[in-house]
Amino acid sequence: MGNVLLEIRDLHVAVGGREILRGVELTVPRGEVHVLFGPNGSGKSTLLAAIMGLPGFTITRGTIRFRGERIDGLAPDAIARLGIGLAFQRPPVIRGVRLETFIRAISRRADIKAEFAALHLDALRARELNLGFSGGELKRSEILKLYAQSPALVLLDEPESGVDLENIALIAEAIRRILHDPAARQASAGLIITHTGYILDYVAADRGHVFLDGRIVRSGDVRALFQRIRAGGYGEGGRTTAGGSHVG
Numbered sequence: 001m002g003n004v005l006l007e008i009r010d011l012h013v014a015v016g017g018r019e020i021l022r023g024v025e026l027t028v029p030r031g032e033v034h035v036l037f038g039p040n041g042s043g044k045s046t047l048l049a050a051i052m053g054l055p056g057f058t059i060t061r062g063t064i065r066f067r068g069e070r071i072d073g074l075a076p077d078a079i080a081r082l083g084i085g086l087a088f089q090r091p092p093v094i095r096g097v098r099l100e101t102f103i104r105a106i107s108r109r110a111d112i113k114a115e116f117a118a119l120h121l122d123a124l125r126a127r128e129l130n131l132g133f134s135g136g137e138l139k140r141s142e143i144l145k146l147y148a149q150s151p152a153l154v155l156l157d158e159p160e161s162g163v164d165l166e167n168i169a170l171i172a173e174a175i176r177r178i179l180h181d182p183a184a185r186q187a188s189a190g191l192i193i194t195h196t197g198y199i200l201d202y203v204a205a206d207r208g209h210v211f212l213d214g215r216i217v218r219s220g221d222v223r224a225l226f227q228r229i230r231a232g233g234y235g236e237g238g239r240t241t242a243g244g245s246h247v248g
């Protein structure tokens with residue numbers, strides 16, 4: 001138990017009265033990076049939202065434990081304070097709050113100025129949070145947010161989607177700094193959703209899981225799972241859901 005950071009048992013989650021997660025079982029040990037694959041609508045983002053305690057995602061059965069303590073039922077700010085951070089797939093706009101003000105308010109890091117520069121976000125410091133940000137800018141500011149927050153468990157929802165190749169490298173390097181921070185006593189654990197797999201070229205991932213219809217149906221070596229999905233789709237015998245070599 002001492003080595004387990006996140007433990008999810010028989011998790012059922014309803015959204016808008018519809019059951020989306022139907023018995024998720026997942027264990028993430030300290031310092032490990034796990035990757036979630038699965039077709040559109042299979043419930044991957046819902047899982048991250050439920051871990052984060054976001055409103056509208058109702059846990060109807062099961063438990064979520066972080067460092068051995070139940071966190072299901074806690075408010076998102078309490079969960080964030082315990083050391084979990086989420087980079088949204090589509091982050092919300094917050095009018096009237098400048099990017100820099102927001103980052104400084106949540107930052108536990110001394111070197112945040114350097115990270116603004118590394119993520120090419122200096123020109124956006126005074127902008128209202130996420131308002132009119134391009135796809136790449138949105139993703140980079142989400143990663144900066146995580147870097148500032150410095151969580152023990154990092155949840156990344158498609159960090160590279162809609163991002164050009166140069167910016168993927170920029171983002172992936174920053175994710176590496178968050179996950180494998182030499183200043184931290186222990187590396188952070190991560191749970192990453194990806195369709196493209198680009199991120200796997202940069203981040204050393206320990207284990208992969210395939211999501212289908214609200215459950216994890218297969219787990220194993222990340223690269224072997226990804227190759228299998230590329231070759232045959234997401235279903236047990238291949239092709240049932242994703243079809244052909246199309247992954248995302």
Ligand SMILES: Nc1ncnc2c1ncn2[C@@H]1O[C@H](COP(=O)(O)OP(=O)(O)OP(=O)(O)O)[C@@H](O)[C@H]1O
Binds near residue numbers: 016039040041042045
């Ligand atoms: N706020 C909501 N209200 C109603 N249904 C929702 C809501 N949020 C998610 N859902 C539904 O839950 C299902 C799972 O969505 P989710 O975003 O978790 O899937 P996903 O696996 O992350 O998909 P993708 O790969 O397309 O991002 C979808 O059918 C979606 O429409």
